[in-house]
Amino acid sequence: MNKKENNVNANLNILLVDDHFVVRKGIELIINSTFPNAVIHNAENYDEATEIVKTINIDLIVLDIIINGIENIKIMKELKSIQSTTKILIFSCYEEENYGLRYIKNGADGYLHKYCSETKIVDAINEVLSIGHFYSDDIKNKLDNKSKRKPVSNPIDTLSNREFEIAKMLVDGSGNLEIANKLKIQMSTVSTYKNRVFEKLDISNIIALSTFFRNNIN
Structure with missing residues (x-):
């Protein structure tokens, strides 16, 4: 893996929440190679994630959309209610075109597709931690378009x-x-x-x- 200079220098606590070990391990390797000061915590279900957030100050949660058939918009809100400053980056196999804006509107600080490159993962983590969010060009356009329109109930x-x-x-x-x-x-x-x-x-x-x-x- 190629190391890339990042903008986040402080010690980090990052929580990976996914029910697939291989996915968590892959993200952990990328994070460790780029953010050497990061401490990685793992959870394979929402109960484990909640317990970790209750006991450890987490800077970033990398969260899958669906774990064991359970939807996580509600879980996102519960995790943020425990630690309001925790950032949440969705990492999902579901297309951003259909789900990205929906999750961001409900509290996610960024959205990544699991087929994205290592560079994009690093960039997303950097942006979420340094400026508070990560928006793809598509999400930026949709947010900009919505802000220009009169509110319409969809x-x-x-x-x-x-x-x-x-x-x-x-x-x-x-x-x-x-x-x-x-x-x-x-x-x-x-x-x-x-x-x-x-x-x-x-x-x-x-x-x-x-x-x-x-x-x-x-």
């Missing part, structure tokens, strides 16, 4: 994170059984979320859902 914003996730999977062509297997939940639970989405968006089928997403996600 029904998609009424969806919970899990409702949004299942709706996106339906739009992408997944069936109830496939979604249930992927998220490790019951098919009846998928149906319940699907019905909630249809009710909130005032639609009745997948075609209408696809059209709604195409017209309302930007």
